[in-house]
Amino acid sequence: MQFESEQEHKLVLLLERDPTVVDFISQPETFHFYDDKVRKRCYTPDFKVWRSDGQIELHEVTIEARREAQKPVPQREIAAQEICKQRGWRYIVHTEKTLPLGYEYVNLEFLAAFRGKSYITEKITGWWMKHLNGLERYYPRAILSLAGSVPANPPELTLNERELLNGLYYLLWHGVIQLEWHQPFLWQGDFHSNARIWLSAKDPIVSLRQEKDVYNKEELL
Known part of the structure; x- marks a missing residue:
């Protein structure tokens, strides 16, 4: 564009x-x-x-x-x-007064790099849905600490942290998971100590369906 x-x-x-x-x-x-x-x-x-x-x-x-x-x-x-x-x-x-400034712009620009469907699978989406379900605003690093704590069966289905991070960024960009846009999200190569994420207020099933619609739209581009 x-x-x-x-x-x-x-x-x-x-x-x-x-x-x-x-x-x-x-x-x-x-x-x-x-x-x-x-x-x-x-x-x-x-x-x-x-x-x-x-x-x-x-x-x-x-x-x-x-x-x-x-x-x-x-x-x-x-x-x-x-x-x-x-x-x-x-x-x-x-004008510059009505468009994103500060942390909102920084967060948008960072997450835009992960909008492509190559960063997400249904398994990654399901992992985040499962671990955020029932939580309000939670520190993302604490959620990621659960990765690998329960061995997958078979083992090759285990998700690594990089896959989960990329998937999280994708889901944040597409609004399936929410964050405080006007607050710092990343700091010195990791999550900011005040960063919080939570599931969108949308029905997760609807969110997943919309996510698939994004796949289809991108395939046409």
Whole structure:
């Protein structure tokens, strides 16, 4: 996916995690309009988004100071809003104030590397579901300490820590397992002492089914 700035990258990460997003593309089309001095202008929004409910959106990423300098509203935004209204679409503007900052961005960027299906199996998912079931917010290292404490039968079915870690990161990215996004999760090569994880409030069976849907979508990409 093409993006031209760190702020656009942040929006891409949010869109990729959003289960209501079916697809999105960058720089979808160029609008032609006249400004208040009757000068012809061109404007290309940053992203076009298709939602699972059929809604279509155009998204613009800009700098807050740039918008402030063009108050009350930049003319290109007025033109885009009018075009979207005519089409029955939504037009949404993002700035650095509304996009992820600090630990939320750090966590998103790290976990994005584990979004691919190569990091997960049904067995790994089942392991995390089993060990987190009934727990509220739990330190992930304490859960991982259980790996290998009960020998598998046959032995070759034993999961190693790396497989479980990769699977955890996948499940966190896809929302099957939750974390405190605005808090530090990793620190100096291990989990931060305040890191906590828990199962999503969704029905685990539904979560597993959605996870399989992610497999299918990725196979089509």
